[in-house]
Amino acid sequence: MELTLISGTANPPLAEGIAAQLGLPLGRRVLQRFPDGELHVEIAESVRGHDVYLLQPTSPPTDAHLFELFLLADACRRAGASRLTAVIPYFGYARQDRRASGREPVAARLVADLLQTAGLHRIVAVDLHTSAVEGFFPMPIEHVSAIPLLADAIRADLPANAVIVAPDLGAVKLAERYAGRLQRPSAFVCKSRLSGEAVRVDKIVGDVQGRVPVIVDDMISTGGTIAAAFQALQEAGAAAEAVIVVASHGLFVGPAVVRMRELPLLRIVVTDSVSSTITTEFPLQQESLKTLLADVIRRLHDQESLGDLLVHR
Amino acid sequence: MELTLISGTANPPLAEGIAAQLGLPLGRRVLQRFPDGELHVEIAESVRGHDVYLLQPTSPPTDAHLFELFLLADACRRAGASRLTAVIPYFGYARQDRRASGREPVAARLVADLLQTAGLHRIVAVDLHTSAVEGFFPMPIEHVSAIPLLADAIRADLPANAVIVAPDLGAVKLAERYAGRLQRPSAFVCKSRLSGEAVRVDKIVGDVQGRVPVIVDDMISTGGTIAAAFQALQEAGAAAEAVIVVASHGLFVGPAVVRMRELPLLRIVVTDSVSSTITTEFPLQQESLKTLLADVIRRLHDQESLGDLLVHR
């Protein structure tokens, strides 16, 4: 079974990086929009009997990127691909994983089902917002982690007195994983009515006094959580300089650029799961997932175990 | 079983028109986009046990409008709607109904399957690009026609010497239906190598000499087909003034406005299947589908026959 890697339009540079790692050219495909905005897809080389990987983070514009993935999958299925795997480094709609206030969709589950309908046999995802999303997919999903990669990226220059900070409760386990790898203590920000008052305030749990904070999260969207955490850290006496922010996914939407620019950041380290044109606005460092994802693809293709790459509880 | 009509964002005026015809308020829903572009949907009133109709043409931007429809359907399904019908006056991707050149998707079929996955039980569509698309849907589909409505709209002022013209072979049957209703002869434009030459030329079949052409089609997208037909009609000696164009769906994308403005049109008559802001660019007349679709919904809700409203071969 031949291996073919095809890229959607969401992140061609990452796709090219992976292909180079694999020593393969990218599968040729034509993606064009008609004047009415409808997408037309064509696979420009035979994939009959191939083990096909479609690289497409479902980053903004999520709907369009998802649709492109559906169409690419349908085209490959009809063209006789033997196995169809979607490599989705950033999985949009993951945060809509429950009905929060009543008559809502469970969008993450719906997307998982739509991907099944489009003909995909397997999914590869990176640092999903919550691990339980794994249970939404009808097909097997390989949930791999960029934490080792990102931890390595900041290890060399990490001050001895750094503290790994989770900006909210949802990131506590993530912070502990970083703390364990980097041999630093961890702390977290907790937004609660701890004192029984009406308003919720951010409180720091853990010793951050005089320490350089490394704020870690799964993703940076508008930057609001990071900015609030920074504020709380300041009030708790953490170092106000050379702050590091680390996240698997850097979306930087809405007011994110403004917010990030206002922080005294040493650097923001994210992967290239989401294609970005932001380069000079603030000290952004992108660590490429290409080696990790090329490894995942190669192992899947060669039927080898992925055990050491998966996100564990 | 209570009837609820909910509108997506693709065509709220039409939805309001239908609701008014039905004597019902539109079902309340919240549709908002998060800063990262993900759509959030919430149904703001109980639909438990209701017979719910979701009004959403999948006009440009088609992907976003489709996704909205998927999310609305999933929300209604989870909220206990008894029956879910999508009313899709304009069905995007209908022209991708076969693999034209090889390794392509059959997008129209794929969309039909995705609608099924989203939880819809039934579809209402108007003047689909080809009737065979009906066979793509796993669930029942009611395919109704706007031709009677549009024919009525031009009947009063129609010159005695008018000729109904199909701008290509695909519209011949459509033109015959109009011709029958309006008691006028029909003609068509035929793009062929009829004389064995290398280039294909537009040729008029039927008697148009000195007659006022009424060009009819299922949809106007970029206006190219209409413009070419007008050119051919001119060369064949048809009247060059007071030309009428009639189509079920008026998308007017890309160069359409420019093209339409250049024609000596008396008027362009379309339905309001697609929401449009074009009002003064050219003599556009929109006939509302509200009465037709309200009738369809009422009959479906009351379990009455739709026979006389359906598109027949």
Added chain:
Amino acid sequence: MELTLISGTANPPLAEGIAAQLGLPLGRRVLQRFPDGELHVEIAESVRGHDVYLLQPTSPPTDAHLFELFLLADACRRAGASRLTAVIPYFGYARQDRRASGREPVAARLVADLLQTAGLHRIVAVDLHTSAVEGFFPMPIEHVSAIPLLADAIRADLPANAVIVAPDLGAVKLAERYAGRLQRPSAFVCKSRLSGEAVRVDKIVGDVQGRVPVIVDDMISTGGTIAAAFQALQEAGAAAEAVIVVASHGLFVGPAVVRMRELPLLRIVVTDSVSSTITTEFPLQQESLKTLLADVIRRLHDQESLGDLLVHR
């Protein structure tokens, strides 16, 4: 459509309580085990065309209780029930909601799919271990909360200086909901390497000094989490007497009884989601779900909104 409520063997007293609230007799059924341990099920009255509710918490022995539910559902489906709802006050396997260490099942998703195969159309669950489990079910699920009921049960005697304590991070939101309803501050226990040391210690976040702790959780299984939280509270100077423990589900398996007996508890308040024979071992107070679930069933049957009863984020 007639309403029929049928009970499995997991919790007949609760079923009877619900039936009494609904003013209905329980649907008659025969459940027997053959000498080889195979279960035989028979519905002893007509359910043709009925709206049938099967009451069965999937408490231990979970496998047997699930199987009973599958067989009851298949029997009702074949007997012509119009709608089949499983009311599962305690949903076993909910904690196996991801692959924790590699080649594991996602048992919660698997069970959801098996329930679908058995013919169920809808699920009612109470205080699931994580809300994301909602996304595992292919059919609609109504996820209702026992928190209002339990908060009411302790409100009258609640000391002014009580503090609501989450015994781990997973229960923080739950504790906040109780705190909001009971107008008391909240705190939580956090098991972390906060100081960078190798061992993880339980630390209290929030002011508990001299306060009477009310430990809240979604369930009590072996009681280990509660006991550890009590220990940490003691070390943090909380009152060591009249401690209250509140949980939606009281399983009390393994060393739970021993552990609970050793704590200076005023009382343990749980619902009757799980049938229990423990009555005198420790001060257990069971608040019945019968009124809540009867209300849910009646509203579902009458097609009314459940909005105010659902668990919200």
Added chain:
Amino acid sequence: MELTLISGTANPPLAEGIAAQLGLPLGRRVLQRFPDGELHVEIAESVRGHDVYLLQPTSPPTDAHLFELFLLADACRRAGASRLTAVIPYFGYARQDRRASGREPVAARLVADLLQTAGLHRIVAVDLHTSAVEGFFPMPIEHVSAIPLLADAIRADLPANAVIVAPDLGAVKLAERYAGRLQRPSAFVCKSRLSGEAVRVDKIVGDVQGRVPVIVDDMISTGGTIAAAFQALQEAGAAAEAVIVVASHGLFVGPAVVRMRELPLLRIVVTDSVSSTITTEFPLQQESLKTLLADVIRRLHDQESLGDLLVHR
């Protein structure tokens, strides 16, 4: 994976021809009817793990031929075939591709779904009545064309003044493909009320005066369309001798033989997609699909591209 070709009873000579081309014996199977008319099927050799191709045009009697195909597929599936492809050179019910007059089935879609249920993974079809039928199949379908083969068959003796004639609008594109390949002009017959009169008359579009017509169509059923076209050609002054008729599928049912005999035909050229016993009634020339279909099967088996053999728009 071993390749096995098994024939139903609809066209054993074609199956044998394909097998010979592939250098394989036909897979042995037993097909017998019990006295009550029920069909019994048995595969008489192991197909476990094989790549199995079932050759069965669903020509008249269509129901029986389809059922045979269902039973063969089920037998192969249960016997462990790894991949099951139905090669259906003539696909019955293709013309029932929409609801023409109201409460009808969409038989072509239904048959596609039934083939899926019977266990088939892929379909090979030849010159379907409309390409949109491709979108009816849930599984991939390879739609190949016999036009190159048939064009080659008449090229040698084709008069210089031949004109390729489509007998109705549905065949216009087909005629153009033949015209392109054979370097001759094309024309078509058009049944319309072009002059506004009540009756519809056949009119020739294109220059046929004094030319030898080659009437092309996808299939000849009762021959009525061909006969009417001939009549119209005569009236338009086409040559009345040595007329050639070419079609992918020759069913010759009902009055076809009588009609064909009455035409001054040089020859009728069809493929052997449908098994025929007509040999001397009129000048019938059958071009075998065996080489084409053997090529398709070999490529599918060897996972090679079919691109150049597919029907394109």
Added chain:
Amino acid sequence: MELTLISGTANPPLAEGIAAQLGLPLGRRVLQRFPDGELHVEIAESVRGHDVYLLQPTSPPTDAHLFELFLLADACRRAGASRLTAVIPYFGYARQDRRASGREPVAARLVADLLQTAGLHRIVAVDLHTSAVEGFFPMPIEHVSAIPLLADAIRADLPANAVIVAPDLGAVKLAERYAGRLQRPSAFVCKSRLSGEAVRVDKIVGDVQGRVPVIVDDMISTGGTIAAAFQALQEAGAAAEAVIVVASHGLFVGPAVVRMRELPLLRIVVTDSVSSTITTEFPLQQESLKTLLADVIRRLHDQESLGDLLVHR
């Protein structure tokens, strides 16, 4: 919900009888065969929202009758029928209920799945060849018995010394049911190598000496089993005159008429599950299922229990 009964072509007289019992006209439908043998179906009145029953025994020609049923079901489904029940008084292919010799289909299961695909929600069958066939259907099946009806038909004239005889082991339970109802002893024919010899001989078990045999079976196909049983009865000293044969289904195919004529039969009593033109060849008495099936349909429509009409083990 309105009730509509539509008949296929397999047994219109029975359908009319049922309709008369129900006090309803038969639903109008058009069933025609095109010259190429393809069936065209149209429902000639609205069934939107109706509770539709399709009456079609799948008697010979089984394939054609099944296909008709598939097409009728698809037409009704698309036309908006709310519930679709196939009433199949004789279910063909029921005897192919296992793989007897290896690589065969399990045709009875396949047909059950095809019926599901065609859109049927429920099946009504009469005296299936084996009750286990019930487990083949994915949808609920009501398996009713004609035994009470047939027993009543022979009770009046039954000689005091009659003995109910099962012509093979498969009919022993059936014979006991008749014996119980008719208060007569039973016996059976057993084809075994009881004495260890190579050949199998028919042996009578039970006391038949001088008694009038009533041979009962689920169906008479070619009559071979009945004829052999008669021969064995003679050898065992049973009365050679006034023999009665009773079966739920009378197919009478192949040599059946000849065989039956040769027996000294008082009468053969069957139901009208299979439409028959045999009236004078031998003393055939047809008991109509119309009352039974009208009762079944009425109860299903009115959501009443069928318990007393079902076949029990």
Added chain:
Amino acid sequence: MELTLISGTANPPLAEGIAAQLGLPLGRRVLQRFPDGELHVEIAESVRGHDVYLLQPTSPPTDAHLFELFLLADACRRAGASRLTAVIPYFGYARQDRRASGREPVAARLVADLLQTAGLHRIVAVDLHTSAVEGFFPMPIEHVSAIPLLADAIRADLPANAVIVAPDLGAVKLAERYAGRLQRPSAFVCKSRLSGEAVRVDKIVGDVQGRVPVIVDDMISTGGTIAAAFQALQEAGAAAEAVIVVASHGLFVGPAVVRMRELPLLRIVVTDSVSSTITTEFPLQQESLKTLLADVIRRLHDQESLGDLLVHR
């Protein structure tokens, strides 16, 4: 594709025997029960791309053994197994193969569907209670027979005057298969109202006078059928000593041990399909299925025919 055999807890010795025959170690897996009785499963080695066989008879406790199988299958599926076959030497719930008295499940069908949902692609079963159960499975099932193995086990010492006895009508065909292989006559016990009396008595059909009976059945559950047959044989004058009992499956539940001890048995011969701890209570001889099942697995893995091992009608 690599072959991996994994055992559930139902019969590890048999699994080890099969693995030894195949020259493979058993696949490592962890199966543990949490204190609340929920099962936790983990596959402890890579199965990605493997051809996995799960050995698990669904013997008592059937529910728990089935659930274990579901969880193992789900774990393997998610871990990337290419093909998943359940080898179920004893299939529980097989006797619930129809609705016996009305509103019951068809448990055997339900279990078959649940196995499909759990991700299994194929089943291997041994001597199912009825062959029609084959038709319950949506996936292919290989139904193999232990009769040759068991017949060989008793051949050597079989007395010349032995008679093979079916203890009820359901076992007659089984007895004939043994009789044919062992060259002995057969007889059977028949529980009927043969003489018209109210009570049913066991009667022997066939010559057993003075012969040594070999009672054969598909399974021994409580031993009641065997004991009753022995009693009837005594009354019919069969030898009262050295009786042999042969069955494919030995469950020995409830009063079985007591009953067996009371019979003057030479020996009871069963396979090891069900794990047993009974060794000295009565003269039990277990013939291992390990060679047969290892052969089946090897052939399936090597894509060879199983024809000669299957149960035929």
